[in-house]
Amino acid sequence: MDDLDKFMKREFPSTELKSPLFYNSPIAIRFDLGGNFFLEIEKERVEDVIYRSLTLFKALNNNLDDIFVITFVDCWDDEPITPIEEGVTKTLNKTIKSVKDYKINKNQVEYRYKDDDNDDIVTFRYWTKIKVLNLDVEELLRGKIYSTICEDEYSSIGDLFIVNSTNNTIFHLYDERGLDIVSQRKETITNLYKDFEKWILEYDRKRIDEIFTHN
Numbered sequence: 001m002d003d004l005d006k007f008m009k010r011e012f013p014s015t016e017l018k019s020p021l022f023y024n025s026p027i028a029i030r031f032d033l034g035g036n037f038f039l040e041i042e043k044e045r046v047e048d049v050i051y052r053s054l055t056l057f058k059a060l061n062n063n064l065d066d067i068f069v070i071t072f073v074d075c076w077d078d079e080p081i082t083p084i085e086e087g088v089t090k091t092l093n094k095t096i097k098s099v100k101d102y103k104i105n106k107n108q109v110e111y112r113y114k115d116d117d118n119d120d121i122v123t124f125r126y127w128t129k130i131k132v133l134n135l136d137v138e139e140l141l142r143g144k145i146y147s148t149i150c151e152d153e154y155s156s157i158g159d160l161f162i163v164n165s166t167n168n169t170i171f172h173l174y175d176e177r178g179l180d181i182v183s184q185r186k187e188t189i190t191n192l193y194k195d196f197e198k199w200i201l202e203y204d205r206k207r208i209d210e211i212f213t214h215n
Contacts, residue, residue, distance in 0.1 A: 035176030065166035
């Protein structure tokens with residue numbers, strides 16, 4: 001068992017890194033980023049989505065915190081993974097800075113959305129552990145957002161999670177519409193709930209309010 005699996009088993013034993021993370025976690029907030037996957041988005045709107053996601057990330061994580069940066073890539077079992085893997089490696093190398101000895105780990109894992117129609121899909125998980133200060137967060141988030149609106153330059157970014165092993169939180173930007181933040185303890189993200197309450201997704205506001213107002 002590698003370091004990431006050990007951490008998840010110890011701190012988030014009932015949480016699987018997959019969407020919808022918010023609905024599968026007892027302590028979580030879902031934020032609205034304002035994009036729409038099904039509509040063409042103006043550049044100014046994209047920048048606002050990036051601003052919101054970056055602001056929330058900085059409010060959640062401190063520079064000296066240890067984080068796992070994780071991405072999942074799905075492909076058909078008869079497709080070569082090499083071209084995709086080269087893109088993932090390129091993206092991570094582009095966004096990780098001032099670290100000489102980091103390692104990009106690769107594991108083949110079970111397809112996380114398994115049903116009878118996708119037995120021939122395989123999933124590869126790529127991850128590395130670094131300090132927050134060694135990650136170009138804006139570039140990574142920008143890449144993820146653009147990857148969901150079909151910009152070829154960033155098409156290699158898969159399902160993205162940033163797990164903070166210092167404060168035991170999970171940051172999941174699922175696409176340009178929104179992101180989920182999960183915590184082991186309610187107190188860790190209460191300030192996010194208060195400071196950014198205008199960005200909370202209205203559809204889930206009642207459930208989120210119940211999490212943070214009930215003892």
